[in-house]
Each structure stands twice: as C-alpha cells, then as structure tokens.
Amino acid sequence: xxxxYRRLWAHFGPQHWWPGDTxxxxxxxxxxxxxxxxRNAEMALGNLRRRxxxxxxxxxxxxxxxxxxxxxxxxxxxxxxxTVRSFLRYLEKRCAGSLNRLFRQPTPSLxxxxxxxxxxxxxxxxxxxxxxxxxxxxxxxxxxxxxLDRHGLAPAAAGYAELQHLFQNSLPPDPALYNEYHALLxxxxxxxxxxxxxxxxxxxxxxxxxxxxxxx
DNA sequence: GCCCAGGTGGGTA
DNA sequence: TACCCACATGGG
Numbered sequence: 001x002x003x004x005y006r007r008l009w010a011h012f013g014p015q016h017w018w019p020g021d022t023x024x025x026x027x028x029x030x031x032x033x034x035x036x037x038x039r040n041a042e043m044a045l046g047n048l049r050r051r052x053x054x055x056x057x058x059x060x061x062x063x064x065x066x067x068x069x070x071x072x073x074x075x076x077x078x079x080x081x082x083t084v085r086s087f088l089r090y091l092e093k094r095c096a097g098s099l100n101r102l103f104r105q106p107t108p109s110l111x112x113x114x115x116x117x118x119x120x121x122x123x124x125x126x127x128x129x130x131x132x133x134x135x136x137x138x139x140x141x142x143x144x145x146x147x148l149d150r151h152g153l154a155p156a157a158a159g160y161a162e163l164q165h166l167f168q169n170s171l172p173p174d175p176a177l178y179n180e181y182h183a184l185l186x187x188x189x190x191x192x193x194x195x196x197x198x199x200x201x202x203x204x205x206x207x208x209x210x211x212x213x214x215x216x
Numbered sequence: 217g218c219c220c221a222g223g224t225g226g227g228t229a
Numbered sequence: 230t231a232c233c234c235a236c237a238t239g240g241g
Contacts, residue, residue, distance in 0.1 A: 037238090038222065
C-alpha cells in the first residue's frame with residue numbers, strides 16, 4: 001500500500017487533517033460528520049464555537065433541545081444530539097470529564113468503550129483514536145471503500161476489519177502516516193472517484209484501474 | 217427536482 | 230450473515 005500512498009502524496013501533497021483546533025473539537029467533528037458533508041458538520045461546530053461551547057463542561061450544561069437546535073445544520077440532528085450527550089455522560093462518569101484521562105487508556109480497551117456508546121461505530125471510534133488520540137489505527141470510510149473497490153485493491157463487499165488490516169498489515173504503526181493516508185484517500189475520492197463515473201478519469205491511481213479492467 | 221455527503225442502529229429472513 | 234430502512238440538512 002506504500003506505493004499508492006506515495007502516488008497520492010505526490011499528487012495532492014499534505015492535507016493537514018483533522019480540521020479542528022482541539023481534541024474535543026476533533027471528537028465532535030467525528031460525531032457530527034457521520035454520513036454528512038464536512039461543510040454541514042462545520043456549520044454545527046461553528047454554532048458551538050461562536051457561543052464558546054466547545055468544552056465538555058459547557059456543552060454538558062445545554063438541554064437536549066438547546067443542543068439539537070445548534071446541531072441542526074449537520075443533519076440527523078436528533079440522533080446526533082443523543083450521540084453527543086451520551087459521549088459527554090460517558091466522559092463525565094468514566095473520566096470525570098477529562099480528555100486527558102480518557103486518552104490515558106490503552107488503545108484496545110478505549111476502542112471497545114467508544115464502540116459501546118450509542119451512535120459510535122467503527123469509523124467514528126477509529127477517527128477519534130487516530131485524529132484525537134494519535135493512536136496508530138487506520139480509519140476506513142466510504143471514500144476509502146470506493147477508492148479501493150474502484151481500483152481493484154479490495155472487493156466492494158470487504159468488511160471494515162478486513163480493509164483496516166489491509167492497511168495496518170502493510171504499513172508501520174505510524175499515526176502521522178495513517179492520518180495523512182486516510183486524508184489523501186478522501187481527497188482522491190472526492191476529486192476523482194465519483195459515484196457516477198466508474199472510469200475514474202485522470203485519477204492518479206489510474207494504472208491500477210487498468211489492471212482491474214484487464215482482470216475483468 | 218435530483219443526487220450526494222468523511223455512518224449507525226434496528227428490524228427481518 | 231445479509232439485506233433493508235430510518236435518520237435530515239445543505240450544496241451542486
């Protein structure tokens with residue numbers, strides 16, 4: 001997988017992910033961007049930022065109705081209100097509201113705990129682990145799946161863990177590398193591997209596309 | 217009007 | 230396990 005990384009890096013350059021100034025902001029972004037454009041998630045984050053609510057304590061003081069109004073532009077806002085509030089409750093109860101304490105846990109048990117929260121699935125948990133916790137955990141998202149499938153690097157039906165192993169087994173456990181690689185996969189997915197264009201024209205990974213077609 | 221966007225959880229066979 | 234569906238806003 002290293003060669004693809006090098007190609008993407010050569011084409012797109014550094015992506016400066018995750019967009020977000022603090023760990024808490026990164027976590028909220030991961031919760032709010034679920035099946036939603038980053039632009040919409042950012043609108044909701046902007047609502048919180050303007051009101052200076054970007055801390056676990058401040059956010060925890062809001063009622064569900066108040067919070068849901070601010071999260072509205074991110075879509076699925078009732079669900080996301082529940083998700084954010086249950087994360088805040090977990091953080092308060094388990095870690096006395098401290099993100100330092102949260103990230104003191106070893107990666108496997110922290111991942112298990114995150115996955116036990118309602119509204120937190122594998123992609124969200126791994127985004128939190130990698131982008132807020134600097135853990136060497138590769139994030140698999142919709143773009144990653146599409147890019148891998150489009151270029152014949154993995155079957156479309158592959159499961160989350162299978163795709164994650166594909167990267168983690170062929171790369172050193174380097175959070176900075178995983179960070180940049182995932183961001184680059186999103187970049188190529190957004191720019192070239194569109195849903196309605198199976199050819200993926202002018203894609204920097206085009207050579208592999210030809211291989212895939214040759215294999216039938 | 218349509219399609220798409222950095223998923224998750226619940227239900228059914 | 231494998232599908233199906235609800236969840237919702239905003240931009241192109």
